[in-house]
Amino acid sequence: MTTRQHVPLLAALCALAGLCACGTVPAPQAPLETTKFTVENTDRFVALDPAAEAAVGCTGLQERTLGDGRLEIVANLRNSAAAPERVLVQCVFVDALGVEVGAGAPWQPLSIAGGSTEVMRFTASDATARRYVIRVRTAR
Numbered sequence: 001m002t003t004r005q006h007v008p009l010l011a012a013l014c015a016l017a018g019l020c021a022c023g024t025v026p027a028p029q030a031p032l033e034t035t036k037f038t039v040e041n042t043d044r045f046v047a048l049d050p051a052a053e054a055a056v057g058c059t060g061l062q063e064r065t066l067g068d069g070r071l072e073i074v075a076n077l078r079n080s081a082a083a084p085e086r087v088l089v090q091c092v093f094v095d096a097l098g099v100e101v102g103a104g105a106p107w108q109p110l111s112i113a114g115g116s117t118e119v120m121r122f123t124a125s126d127a128t129a130r131r132y133v134i135r136v137r138t139a140r
């Protein structure tokens with residue numbers, strides 16, 4: 001067979017493959033958790049136990065400096081489970097040397113309905129705070 005005889009055969013096979021691919025419909029999929037609109041800042045979110053890690057995720061962290069120099073953090077926490085979750089949330093602020101700022105941060109209770117997102121706001125007690133970590137654990 002010459003090259004000219006192969007071209008129609010290859011074209012027919014490509015057309016057949018294209019028709020077979022069009023016949024399949026992708027199965028619907030659940031939406032994935034995304035951090036599309038966060039600029040690599042969700043690494044400051046830590047789940048302290050496996051149950052909290054499986055159920056609650058952080059979809060966004062926003063930080064700003066207030067007029068008096070203190071940090072304010074807004075965290076979007078999403079419950080990826082269908083059932084409601086009760087968790088405890090804590091934001092620990094540290095200075096440039098990594099030393100915790102202020103007294104121990106209190107744990108705040110949070111109830112998140114299944115599949116929904118809740119917003120939590122944290123403000124540093126001192127203007128020396130430069131970094132932070134938001135910690136989540138299941139309520140007992």
